[in-house]
Amino acid sequence: MDEIFTRHLGHPREHKYDRAWLGFAVEQLTDLVEGDGWSHEYPRDVWELRRLGLRSNQRRLDFSDIAQPWLRELAKQWMHWRLTVEEVSPVTTTCDLKALRRLSGHLTATDQATHSVAQLTRAALESHLAWLRTLPLATPTIRDETSAIAVFLRALRDHEDWAPALPRTATIYSSDYPRTTALRARGLSTHVMIQVREHLRRWPDPDGRFLTELMLGTGMRVSDACALGFDPIVLDADNHPYIHYWNHKMRREAFVPIEPALLTALRHQQQRTATRYLDQHAAWLTAPPPRTLSHSGLRLVPRLLVDRTGNEPFRTGTY
Incomplete structure (x- = not known):
């Protein structure tokens, strides 16, 4: 398949959108046949x-x-x-x-x-x-x-x-089992985190910026952050916002409180996704999917390419 694409579309770095669409079409046809x-x-x-x-x-x-x-x-x-x-x-x-x-x-x-x-x-x-x-x-x-x-x-x-x-x-x-030795802490040092926060606004991709802000504000893993549904917010009795998500590593539901600034950033991300997927968002508003986890349906941060429905989560490798 790669040889055919290269012969007709040139170098893999060129026509990447055409290659992605053709790859998606081949997958769909193969699934239909097999x-x-x-x-x-x-x-x-x-x-x-x-x-x-x-x-x-x-x-x-x-x-x-x-x-x-x-x-x-x-x-x-x-x-x-x-x-x-x-x-x-x-x-x-x-x-x-x-x-x-x-x-x-x-x-x-x-x-x-x-x-x-x-x-x-x-x-x-x-x-x-x-x-x-x-x-x-x-x-x-x-x-x-x-x-x-x-x-x-x-x-x-x-x-x-x-x-x-x-x-x-x-x-x-x-x-x-082999003996284990104590591992060094894997957390990033404070001065590195300060640099991340200071330079985050320079990242031109809004999805990447939002995911970083989300993980910094909640401690979520990148796989869980990428897989969030379109509206993961729930409110407690005092009207404080929480993100309700599926913790894949622990295989259980989880709730994490968020600050007002992060809630604002999340609402802006919802607006970007709704603008990008007008029909899917309209369907979501008409009949929101049941809040069952793990999530299926419209995502808060959909995959960048080869996704016309908004149901594919942002790829952790892309992040």
């Missing part, structure tokens, strides 16, 4: 998350690198469970899948557990964990991948019909 929903997507080795109604910076889950058929099928069952029942974010499932793909690669390289889950013994797991320590990975990454495998094995035991032949000894113990 179908969407779990019944169509589950049998495939690459899941397009948009076809499953999942909005995320992660576009797909790729199982094609898992060489062992039994592991690929169990990985699909687990990912389906994680997304639909446990409702974990696509970002988390992508990290979990990466751990399983690395496990598959090690099992292939060492010719272990080739044919059946019954061959996934404690010895095979110990071999994989030892191999992880030899890779140029940070200690937190090794811990995360070890944890992902542990959660995967626990899910197989909880669902006895998934892998009845799983050996009893195939488990991860607390001693398998």
Whole structure:
């Protein structure tokens, strides 16, 4: 596809809007031909998350690198469970899948557990964990991948019909995790924050400025700030404003109080979005969507490109 675009549209930095629109059109036509929903997507080795109604910076889950058929099928069952029942974010499932793909690669390289889950013994797991320590990975990454495998094995035991032949000894113990050292504080120093505030007005993009003001005033994560619905404001009994949002990391609703100046900035952002999406805003005024979280529908800060509805959140990568 990139070769076709380059041949007809030139360098990728040129005609970026045309390329974006064509890419969107190709996606829509492909979805129309191949179908969407779990019944169509589950049998495939690459899941397009948009076809499953999942909005995320992660576009797909790729199982094609898992060489062992039994592991690929169990990985699909687990990912389906994680997304639909446990409702974990696509970002988390992508990290979990990466751990399983690395496990598959090690099992292939060492010719272990080739044919059946019954061959996934404690010895095979110990071999994989030892191999992880030899890779140029940070200690937190090794811990995360070890944890992902542990959660995967626990899910197989909880669902006895998934892998009845799983050996009893195939488990991860607390001693398998690498030792951690205390991390340095990651907060920005005061003088850096002063510079951010002083120079924020120089940022020509109003969406970027507003998101920065919002995060400075509330402490929200960038992913939560970008995903806000068009009107996230609620008032308490004393008429004080709060932002009502879905905390993706904690997987729960949250309320955070805001100052009058930030409320004014939020109202200005609503005006910009309403002007940009006149029809969608008119529909929202006629029948506001129910205040259920996480949000779907018109966004407070919609995506910059390839979004004619205003329902796509501003991309954290763009910010």
